[in-house]
Structure formats: structure tokens, C-alpha cells
Amino acid sequence: MSNIYLITGAxxxxxxxxxxxxxxxxxxxxxxxAQGCGDLDKLASLCQEFPGxxxxxxxxxxxxxxxxxxxxxxxxxxxxxxxxxxxxxLPVINTKFKAFDxxxxxxxxxxxxxxxxxxxxxxxxxxxxxxxGRLLFIQTSYTxxxxxxxxxxxxxxxxxxxxxxxxxxxxxxxxxxxxxxVAPSMMETHFLKxxxxxxxxxxxxxxxxxxxxxxxxVVPAMAFLLSEEARFITGVTxxxxxxxxxx
Amino acid sequence: xxxxxxxxxxQEIFRDNFDDDTLVITRDTCADDIEDWDSLEQIxxxxxxxxxxxxxxxxxxxxxxxxxxxxxxxVGRMV
Numbered sequence: 001m002s003n004i005y006l007i008t009g010a011x012x013x014x015x016x017x018x019x020x021x022x023x024x025x026x027x028x029x030x031x032x033x034a035q036g037c038g039d040l041d042k043l044a045s046l047c048q049e050f051p052g053x054x055x056x057x058x059x060x061x062x063x064x065x066x067x068x069x070x071x072x073x074x075x076x077x078x079x080x081x082x083x084x085x086x087x088x089x090l091p092v093i094n095t096k097f098k099a100f101d102x103x104x105x106x107x108x109x110x111x112x113x114x115x116x117x118x119x120x121x122x123x124x125x126x127x128x129x130x131x132x133g134r135l136l137f138i139q140t141s142y143t144x145x146x147x148x149x150x151x152x153x154x155x156x157x158x159x160x161x162x163x164x165x166x167x168x169x170x171x172x173x174x175x176x177x178x179x180x181x182v183a184p185s186m187m188e189t190h191f192l193k194x195x196x197x198x199x200x201x202x203x204x205x206x207x208x209x210x211x212x213x214x215x216x217x218v219v220p221a222m223a224f225l226l227s228e229e230a231r232f233i234t235g236v237t238x239x240x241x242x243x244x245x246x247x
Numbered sequence: 248x249x250x251x252x253x254x255x256x257x258q259e260i261f262r263d264n265f266d267d268d269t270l271v272i273t274r275d276t277c278a279d280d281i282e283d284w285d286s287l288e289q290i291x292x293x294x295x296x297x298x299x300x301x302x303x304x305x306x307x308x309x310x311x312x313x314x315x316x317x318x319x320x321x322v323g324r325m326v
Contacts, residue, residue, distance in 0.1 A: 094291070098266065149287050196294035201306040202286070 001130075002029030004079045005226075006123065008061065008115065009087030011036030011043060013189035014138065014222075017215035018085065019043075021223050023050045033078055035059050035070070035088075061088055061115040062107045071122035080126035083134040083226050086116050086161075091194045092154045105153040113160045120168065124177065133177035134226045135168060137161050138218075139237055141185040141245035162237060169235030178234040180225045185241035187213040209242035217242075248326050253300075253319050260295045264288060274316030300326050 005022060009015050010032070019032050023046075032054045034043055040056045047054045055078070059070045074081070090108040095101065120135065127133025139158045142148060147155045162181060169179040186192070186203040204212045218240045224230055225238065239245050254272070262270045265283055278284040284292075293309055296302075296318075302325040312318050 094294075096264075096291075150291065196290070196297070198290050198293055198297070198304060198306060198309070202290055205306060 001082065001132075002027065002031065002079075003083060004031050004033065004081045005083045005085065006033045006035075006074065006081035006119070007085045007087065008035040008119065009089070010034035010056075011039045012087055012191065014187070014215045014218060015085075015087050016042065016046060017219045018222055019046050019054065020049070021219050022226070023053050026053070031055060031079065033057065033074065033081065035061070037061065037088075061111045064110060064114060064118070067110075067115045067118050071118055074119075075122055080130070081123045082127070082130070082132060083136070084119065084123055085136045085222065085226070086112075086119070087138050088112060088115070089138075089154075089157070089191070091191050092151060093194055094150045094196065094199060095153070096150050097152050100152060105156070108153060108157050109160070112157045113164065116161065116164060120164075124168075124172065127177050128172065128175040131176040133172070133175070134230075135165075135177065135179040136222060136225050137165055137179075137181045138222075139165075139181040139183040141183050141239055141241045143237070144183060144239055144241075144245040144247060165237070166235050173234050176231070178225070178230065180230075180234060181237040182218055182221050182225065183237045183239045183241070183245070184213045184218045185239075185244045187215065187218060189215060203244075207242045207244045211242070213240060213242065248323070250319055250323060253322050253326070254315075256299055257296060257315070257319065257322070260292060260299060264292055264295060272315050274319065275314055277314040296322060302326060 007015055030053055034054055035057045037060050040058050043054060043056050060066050088111050090111060139162055142151055142155050143158050143162055165179050165181050192200055221238055221240050239247055258272050261272050262268055265281060293304055297304060300322060
């Protein structure tokens with residue numbers, strides 16, 4: 001059976017690094033169903049590097065109707081995903097609770113949580129039938145222990161994902177489907193474009209390893225949790241933090 | 248820009264950041280004087296000051312600030 005990876009948020013720095021990792025040396029028939037939103041050009045080099053192995057989809061996950069259509073498209077026109085990696089999120093905004101942006105929070109919940117629920121409902125039946133599946137989400141080290149101030153929206157959405165992961169892990173374990181998270185500390189990617197440089201520099205200085213994470217630090221942990229070897233690991237949140245957050 | 252003008256602008260930032268419209272800062276005000284002034288709030292203050300004065304701090308420059316006076320001197324050198 002070839003691996004069929006559904007990766008949402010695939011155009012992100014982590015998504016592209018992960019795709020390259022998964023497809024390098026992958027057998028014929030391996031396919032990545034890669035969702036992005038208005039930025040599929042970022043997948044162009046991967047499409048050229050791995051001809052026929054990356055199928056891009058332009059879907060606005062903040063729109064529930066478009067997510068419904070995407071789910072129908074997946075189930076009707078694509079081979080059933082064996083692996084699902086859910087990466088999308090709105091960039092973190094460092095904001096005090098008094099300035100909490102409810103509209104933006106609702107959009108982030110659509111993108112991160114509600115879309116995950118819909119997509120899981122769409123793809124889990126086939127995984128259950130196949131007695132194999134890997135679901136992987138990206139959380140944040142902010143959900144481990146005491147979160148930093150001024151990140152309520154981000155921490156709430158990520159915590160909801162954590163709840164989904166634990167619940168699905170228990171419910172689907174008997175079907176050979178594992179459901180896990182990685183929880184990176186601050187990762188230096190385009191995702192930080194709205195985060196002040198001082199916060200990024202301070203996080204690096206305070207990290208026990210003296211720097212922030214990179215996609216190259218996080219993707220190997222993701223690849224492991226997606227692997228056949230990780231079949232007895234489910235419901236976990238794996239910190240990838242350089243020691244800045246320890247369970 | 249005079250130090251007084253910088254102080255007044257910085258005081259507004261402190262008042263907004265700490266939700267206290269009556270907060271008065273002086274050159275001697277330091278983290279021990281404001282209960283919520285921790286390392287993260289310090290970063291928030293500094294990023295708000297960066298925005299207000301269109302300047303960019305380096306972490307090394309702001310790590311050893313002891314009080315508002317040090318902060319005003321630093322801003323004064325950059326504007």
C-alpha cells in the first residue's frame with residue numbers, strides 16, 4: 001500500500017520541509033495531497049522535484065463551506081489518505097486580553113480546529129477500514145505548563161487541538177490509527193512575521209540550547225510519529241523545545 | 248526630542264501596558280516599583296516604544312536596563 005499524505009498548511013515552512021523529507025526516496029505511488037491558501041506557488045519547486053507526487057489544493061480553511069467542498073473532493077476524487085498532518089494556523093499575535101480580537105479568534109478556530117474536525121470525519125472511515133492511519137497535529141510548547149502572557153487566542157486554539165488529539169487517540173487506537181502532536185518551542189519561520197524581533201531574540205536567549213527551533217529540528221520528530229515504527233505511540237504531545245518546556 | 252517629551256510618551260505606553268491611567272513614572276522607576284513589570288512585560292514595553300519612536304532595539308542593549316532613566320537615555324540616543 002502506498003502512503004497517501006494529506007497535509008494541510010502544506011505551504012508553510014514546516015509543511016514544505018516535511019514534504020521534502022517524506023518524498024525523498026519514497027516509493028512510486030506515494031502522493032502528497034497538499035493544501036494551501038492563495039500561496040500554492042510555494043509548492044512549485046516541490047512539484048518539479050517530485051513530479052506527480054504532489055497534488056496541490058487551494059482551499060480557504062476559514063470558510064466552513066469551502067472545507068466541506070474540500071472534504072467531498074478528497075473523498076470522491078483522491079485515493080484515501082493513510083496519513084493526515086494538520087499544520088494551519090494564523091500567526092501568533094502578542095496581545096493583551098483586553099485587546100482580544102474575537103473575530104480573528106473565530107477565524108483561527110475555523111482554520112485550526114473546525115477544519116480538523118471536518119477533515120478527520122472525512123478521512124477516518126477509510127483509515128478505520130484499512131486498520132491503519134496516522135494523524136499528526138502541531139501544537140505549541142505554550143500548552144506545556146505555564147503559557148506566556150498575551151497569547152490567549154493562540155493557546156486556546158492549540159489546547160482545543162490537544163483535546164481533539166487525545167479524544168481521537170483513544171477512540172481510534174483499536175483500528176490501528178494513531179493520533180499525536182508535536183509541540184515545538186518558538187520556531188523561526190515566516191509564521192513569526194507578526195512577532196516583534198525582541199520577543200524572538202529573547203526566546204532564543206532564554207532557550208537552554210541558546211536558540212530557537214527550526215523546521216529541520218521539528219520535522220524529524222514528525223516523520224517519526226508518522227512512521228510505521230511509531231505504531232504503539234498514540235495520544236502523545238511530543239515537545240521539541242531544546243529543553244525550554246519539559247513535560 | 249527632549250527627555251521630557253520622551254518621558255511623557257513612555258509614560259503613556261506604561262499606562263496603557265499596565266492598565267493604570269494614574270501611573271506616574273520617573274527616571275528612578277524600576278521593575279520593583281510596578282508589580283506586573285516582569286521580563287515579558289518589559290519586552291512588551293520595549294516593542295511598544297520601538298513602534299512609537301520608529302526605532303529598533305537590540306536584545307543586548309536592553310538586557311541591562313536598570314530603570315526608566317536607563318531606558319530614556321537609550322531612547323534619547325536612538326531618536
